[in-house]
Amino acid sequence: MNLTGEMLIGQQAVKGSRSPVQAINPATNELLEPAYAGGTQAEVERACELAWNAFDVYRETSLEDRARFLETIADEIEVIGEDLIERAVAESGLPKARIQGERGRTCGQLRLFAKTVRAGEWLDVRIDPAMPDRQPMPRSDLRQRHIALGPVVVFGASNFPLAFSVAGGDTASALAAGCPVIVKAHAAHPGTGELVGRAIQAAVKKCALPEGVFSLMFGSGREVGTALVSDSRVKAAGFTGSRSGGLALWKAAQSRPEPIPFYAEMSSINPVFPLPAALKSRGAEMGKAFVGSLNMGAGQFCTNPGLVIAVKGAELNTFIEAAGEAVKASGAQTMLTPGIFEAYESGVKSFADSGKAQEIARGQKGDGPNQCQTGLFVASAQDFLGNEALQGEVFGSTSLIVECANTAELTQVAEHLEGQLTVTLQMDDADLEAARELLPTLERKAGRILVNGWPTGVEVCDAMVHGGPFPATSDSRTTSVGTAAIFRFLRPVCYQDLPDALLPAAIKQENPLKLRRLVDGARES
Amino acid sequence: MNLTGEMLIGQQAVKGSRSPVQAINPATNELLEPAYAGGTQAEVERACELAWNAFDVYRETSLEDRARFLETIADEIEVIGEDLIERAVAESGLPKARIQGERGRTCGQLRLFAKTVRAGEWLDVRIDPAMPDRQPMPRSDLRQRHIALGPVVVFGASNFPLAFSVAGGDTASALAAGCPVIVKAHAAHPGTGELVGRAIQAAVKKCALPEGVFSLMFGSGREVGTALVSDSRVKAAGFTGSRSGGLALWKAAQSRPEPIPFYAEMSSINPVFPLPAALKSRGAEMGKAFVGSLNMGAGQFCTNPGLVIAVKGAELNTFIEAAGEAVKASGAQTMLTPGIFEAYESGVKSFADSGKAQEIARGQKGDGPNQCQTGLFVASAQDFLGNEALQGEVFGSTSLIVECANTAELTQVAEHLEGQLTVTLQMDDADLEAARELLPTLERKAGRILVNGWPTGVEVCDAMVHGGPFPATSDSRTTSVGTAAIFRFLRPVCYQDLPDALLPAAIKQENPLKLRRLVDGARES
Structure with a gap:
């Protein structure tokens, strides 16, 4: 190489001639050649x-x-x-x-x-x-295309x-x-x-x-x-x-x-909302699948599910138990850098130190350096709402379950959230009305809304939105x-009455690029 | 009323209960009832x-x-x-x-x-x-629409x-x-x-x-x-x-x-570039038409042509003479407010006081208050480039002609311009090459490029761009x-695997709004 x-x-x-950096193999903490000034x-x-x-x-x-x-x-x-x-x-x-x-x-x-x-x-x-004959004023020939910024x-x-x-x-x-x-x-x-x-x-x-x-x-x-x-x-x-x-x-x-x-x-903590009927019918299965998503890439995804918001009760307890078991069985994974590992450790510690979040389970400890130990915590909705420490992103495989007293409190927590890349609903048919009521809030909070999936894994396609309200993104x-x-990376430019010889190909009269143009208010087929 | x-x-x-404003009839300086707190x-x-x-x-x-x-x-x-x-x-x-x-x-x-x-x-x-059967990973159902901000x-x-x-x-x-x-x-x-x-x-x-x-x-x-x-x-x-x-x-x-x-x-000063062949063939006619645009609405348009940039010489002199005559014949017009009138007077004075812009002509003085007196000034390209006072917008019917020693200097002035709403070329067939060379610069500078028209008059249609690089606009x-x-005022939201019953009409499977959707990379007809 x-x-x-x-x-x-x-x-x-x-x-370069300024202070150099060298990559570190996070699995061994060895420095990798060469240096990059x-x-x-x-x-x-x-x-x-x-x-x-x-x-x-x-x-x-x-x-x-x-x-x-x-x-x-x-x-x-x-x-x-x-x-x-x-x-x-x-x-x-x-x-x-x-x-x-x-x-x-x-x-x-x-x-x-x-x-x-x-x-x-x-x-x-x-x-x-x-439209040279339009009354009271003729219309000029106007053509718009986009150009690079x-x-x-x-x-x-x-x-x-x-x-x-x-x-x-x-x-x-x-x-x-x-x-x-x-x-x-x-x-x-x-x-x-x-x-x-x-x-x-x-x-x-x-x-x-x-x-x-x-x-x-x-x-x-x-x-x-x-x-x-x-x-x-x-x-x-x-x-x-x-x-x-x-x-x-x-x-x-x-x-x-x-x-x-x-x-x-x-930053995004990608809340997951398991709704009541889904919790009842498949709480344990869901808890396990949730931890699978949480552990992907040692939780180092923008779309890692860092928050679970649900109504307290026996159904949620089943979810929590299954998730806790899955967390305990989670092997340690090497994190990307020593800096990210330190920030993760400090984030998990801030949950523990808050006095408001209880540890449900931790995953296995790793042997080498920079090993991410999975974590799962639980807090009440009121404690979550009252503690900024619990609301921030912990980059890595740790998640917080927020227990709400009832649906009204769940809505309150949802409305309190900052902008997110994703929000996820876990729902069964019987949850349809609850989902419908929650949807407008979720649309205002996130760029992508998922049902019965997990937010990790971002498809590269036409319909994808990897974005969302501040602070998930700046725009x-x-x-x-x-x-x-x-x-x-584009901006529109309008060309008024340019001779065809001067027009860019995209907007020439004969349409050499065969584009579907919007002409006089109608889309060409 | x-x-x-x-x-x-x-x-x-x-x-309201805070300090009130009252409108002023600028033609008479009379206060108009009622007061608006x-x-x-x-x-x-x-x-x-x-x-x-x-x-x-x-x-x-x-x-x-x-x-x-x-x-x-x-x-x-x-x-x-x-x-x-x-x-x-x-x-x-x-x-x-x-x-x-x-x-x-x-x-x-x-x-x-x-x-x-x-x-x-x-x-x-x-x-x-x-695509449930896709290898190595299935694809979810992904649907994007835009919602209001x-x-x-x-x-x-x-x-x-x-x-x-x-x-x-x-x-x-x-x-x-x-x-x-x-x-x-x-x-x-x-x-x-x-x-x-x-x-x-x-x-x-x-x-x-x-x-x-x-x-x-x-x-x-x-x-x-x-x-x-x-x-x-x-x-x-x-x-x-x-x-x-x-x-x-x-x-x-x-x-x-x-x-x-x-x-x-x-803010925008909407530069006009009369090119050599056009100046030669119709300099006088163009000078007159230019003043017609300059005087529209007492020059109180975002797209008022506040700057003319051309190569010095006999052809440009013909334009200047005809424009000067038209300016002298221009009747005074009432401006929108006393404040705008004062700012206009002070802007015109800053041209005169610069010591670098010569007055070519002024229009007729009005009798009543807040009367806009048309103005036309000329400066050399080097003086224009060296004086910020000459580069700012004067909101009202005053324009500055910038005389360039040659085409290279004209390009230099064009490159020096701030972002604009419009730029205008006046050209004949023989100017085509010159226009082609200037076009990339103009595209970088403005939201709308006109040929052989005047920037005042903004058509409300699909192809219009009333915008442009900073400071013409902030975006x-x-x-x-x-x-x-x-x-x-829109942002995209992606819906992943939502049951049809939960989907908004725009993205329901049966397409009830009969939209031309982009489905699997192809546009529906």
Whole structure:
């Protein structure tokens, strides 16, 4: 495996000169070679300059050329082969099968965006033809299409070293929209980042695109990240990570002379509501399945079910007992980084220290470093409502069950929740009315509502919403997973009375791209 | 005319108790009865509470019911008859024909949004059906629709007392999206605001909607406006007005514990680029037409052409001479308010005082108060680039011609411009290459690009973009005029594996709303 520890600025490989980071194998706490030195302000400016210079050309590439570029990135990632799997496993502590699946998802995602680009619906072409004889005023010829916002900065996430990182959903959707991308690599998996970055760099060259279409930088979020977000040539950013980190960068983006969209996906505890009839008919089965979801990836998912909200009683007790048994049987799992492990331990301790949450069960302790021990706690609704410590996200396999005295209290807890990525109902037919009453609240709280499933596992497709009201994300109007993510990086432009020779292909009269346009208020078939 | 000076909070009429404002007839400087006292914090909270209580019901009204509500508002506005025209003329100083036209535009806009609501494309329905047998993992049934964001606060503009005010574009698009609206009335036309507000209040009652769907409040932007934008139940806001006012409220919206979208349409100088061949073939004609656009509505349009950028020479001189003659012949016009008149005078003075802009001509002086005297100035490109005083918006009929030494300097000036609502090219066939070279810059700078027209006059239609990069607006991803404005007030929600009985109509399996859904990646015809 040929890792150099260099940043990728356009087609160059550049050794940084600021304090270096090295990945740690969390399963052993060993340092992994090489060291990745951070970029300087001059290197930030160089990456932004290249991106800016590439922008006008890249945003006007044909649908076919842009789609092929995305497909070429996927091909180049697959070409890396086992080296990528091996390095990502070493840097993340995640099982090999999971990383293999994530590579498939990452490449599938790039190919899905290629399909979306070719379909061209994202151009949202609207044409209101001229009406020269209209009274009292003629109408001009008006044509709208969407164009890319400009260079985009992407902050990779720790928990998906492939699917939410260098060539992940944010990068894929920004490139699909026609935006050059500068990735600020995550310090937890720099080697994986370099390998994937070199794949994108190679794809840029193969497709003969301007080199500034992609750069990869290393360095701290506070320094390099803030410098990137503050550069006037950067026009949007995507982020997946902690609430504090996301809000700090969001503030930097809003404090610029020209504020820019900053899409931060930050924190969510993904409440699950087991309704009475479902609890009665299958409480034990449900408790076990719930712990299965809780333990996936050591609970290190944005959509990990961190909260169960239900009405107290014998039925709920059955659920709790079964869940407790499953927790006790849960093996320890390696967490992503020592920092995440420490934060998890401290989060679990804050539950225990609150004096308001009772421990139901803990999972098995692990032997090595950074081992996540599953946890399950219970608290009354009133104690939950009165204690902020119980309301925060604990990133990892620990969940809190909130016992409500009755349906009214359950509704009160639901209304009190902050914005979420997901909410889940477990229900039987007899719960339909209760579900119907709860639904408006859930719609206001979350981007995705599930019935009789578990929130972990996010399908990459057209209908997915991985988003939700603040603080789940900084902008509830969008999604960061699925093809609708492309809309985050576009803006509409209207062309009035332009000669056909000057019009972009998408809105030329003869419709060379064969788009289904909205013409004079009617959709073309 | 029965004006009471009351606020409208739901179905109540409430006399405010904070310092009152009275409209001024700008043509005479006479005060107009009655006085409008401002709302208190308690009244702000009452309006927000009612809006919040109305939200879940209103956002789920059927497409037909919501469309009829918008049409009923239009009907009720027309029922007011001459009283509305008379009052709006008195409060704005605008000619009667203009106000009559604006009423037509306002009602037409409401009816166009009714059509948009019925068509249902804004729901953006996407369905990825379950694939229970997929390997290695089954796919769930995933369905996406858009829902309303929540209660919206609308700040009326001074310059369109009907079309951008109480029942203007922001209100129409927010109501169309399913959001209750609280309007903070503009102090310049409170009587017009009350009349239109009562029309909406009557429509709410006729359509048997929850009363909180609409409220109208009076008071200062700094007090009542900030209080409204800061209320946790408000989820978005629309604003048209000054850059300083817009940015202050935008900051309040971003400083909330839960930041919200704040759509401010603020300032634009709408540069016009007469290209060489066009200048040569029709410089004089163009100069005259340009002044016609400059004088429309005393220049009090967001899209007023405040800047002309061209290459120096005999051809440009012909344009300047003809424009100068037209300016000299321009009659004075009453401005909207004494405050706007003062700001205009001071803006014109700052051109004169800069020592860098030469006066080409001034229009006729008026006799009465608040008379806008047209102005035309010229400056060199280097002086323009070096003087911020020359780069700001002067709201009113004054424009600055920037003379460039050559095409390279013209491009430099174009690249230096801030974000704009519009840019205009005046071109002949022989200018095609020059236009093609300039187009990428113009696309990055503006929301609408015109050829051989003038930016004043904004068509309300599907293809319109009345928006643009900062500081033209606070959010370039949208438009505040035209049917796409509805997207500002929506967010996507994904429903995973919900039983059909629990699904909203838009995404039920049998497609009762007959929408063209995106199903499994293909658009239904």
